[in-house]
Amino acid sequence: MSAPAAVAHGGAGPGPDRQHNVEMALNRAAKILESGGSAIEAAVEACVALENDPVFNAGTGAVFRNDGSVSLDASIQTSDGRIGFVIGMENTPNPIRVAKDLLDEEINGLAGRGARKWADERGHNKAHVEGRPPIGNEGDTVGVIARDSRGLLACATSTGGTSYRPAGRVGDVPLPGSGFWADEHASIAATGVGEAITTALLSYRVHDRFTGSSLDMLASMEWGISELIEPGVSVGLIGLGHEGEGAGFSNTDMPWAAWLG
């Protein structure tokens, strides 16, 4: 038996005060875990709450690409070795639900029109996603990591992509090891400027530092951001191990919260 736990963030970068909104989403995960739900359900439903909240750059509040389009990425990974991710989805308010449905498929990831077609075949909600203009140089993402009483970890992330990026651009969120990583020891999720996160393979390397050294989670995150990310590039991380409470660290404004059952 494990103590259920969850940690969530609302993105790295300037934006409105979003701490309360993150705590509301985390509360959703906590309630699911307290009633015996799985880490997958908790992480996905909390991520959906963040996607549905227009203050976050994910789902409904996703920032426009340079051509005014809205293009959504999402991913999920579990500590028992399953991955699902979607890239460049349009008209999909909750891409994390599509990513989740890939966990038990032969394929891991889908992109663009094919992803939407696959989602249509499985009855996923198709609706116009309003989006919004970029504000500042945001690299926001939303992310939730949950651990259930069986010890399973699930890490869910979702984004409209860093601001001022062209249509078709792919950031860190759907790339394993970049925007997220999970195994039986721990899970890490990243937010911020996707190019810097991807170049650093940030989530995997912070995870590796945590599991392969004497550094604790917070120190591993601090190491990752100070050593692997150029100064001035907005990046944040959350993490949760197979025991204990979640942690968060960012070099900029990043609302985040942790819960331990």
Ligand code: GLY
């Ligand atoms: N971190 C979100 C993105 O770069 O797309």
